[in-house]
Amino acid sequence: MTASARKTRRSKTEPSSARADANERWEQITRVATDLFRRKGFSSTSMQDISDAVGLLKGSLYYYIDSKEDLLFEILRDLHKDGERIIAQVEFDSGDPLHQLRTYLKRAAVFGALNADRLGIFLRDFHYVPAERQSEIISERRMYQKTVVALVTEAKELGLTNPNLDVSLAATLISGAVAGVHEWLHPDGPRPLDQAAEDIAEILTNSVRVPVELTAKPAAKKGRPRAKVSSRARRAPA
Structure with a gap:
């Protein structure tokens, strides 16, 4: 039975206070396991590591999950x-x-x-x-x-x-x-x-x-107006 299936069964048979405690403990287990998997890697983390960090006996941990792989699956499924x-x-x-x-x-x-x-x-x-x-x-x-x-x-x-x-x-x-x-x-x-x-x-x-096409013409540069030069002045000898 998977962890999710076990949680579903508990939710139907346990008093509301017990369900709340179980849910809180489950959140703690997944939080602690996530931290251990991140720091040590999945393969280097043991069920004993998880139970010690949570403060549970190793046997009690199996009340919530079937295996370490089961816990990994639940963490990743919750992520998605x-x-x-x-x-x-x-x-x-x-x-x-x-x-x-x-x-x-x-x-x-x-x-x-x-x-x-x-x-x-x-x-x-x-x-x-x-x-x-x-x-x-x-x-x-x-x-x-x-x-x-x-x-x-x-x-x-x-x-x-x-x-x-x-x-x-x-x-x-x-x-x-x-x-x-x-x-x-x-x-x-x-x-x-x-x-x-x-x-x-x-x-x-x-x-x-x-892309937005820049179709506007660039504005003319501002500056001093050029003085008009007469045609006679342009033809004058140097």
């Missing part, structure tokens, strides 16, 4: 469930897809900075998740790419991008760029996180926006 909430806020077919893209990318950048630990674990240790359970997380992660594809496609159809834009390539580049911000964008960095995320979103959105 949280990410889905950002996608849920996107207004597709809004008529202003580039605004929606920019807003989505800003939120995604902030999310990446605030969840750097879990994202780092995903990139480094995802292969430890049992193969039969990887597909669930992979399908959820593909939603990020599909969101960018949908918005860029709509923008192209509305003439807001270069008509020859390769949507798939553009979406891959944009998704890859925002997916990597957790490696260098930090909440306590030199610039306010919200401002930095805004700039990231602006740069990435402008990468597909059709």
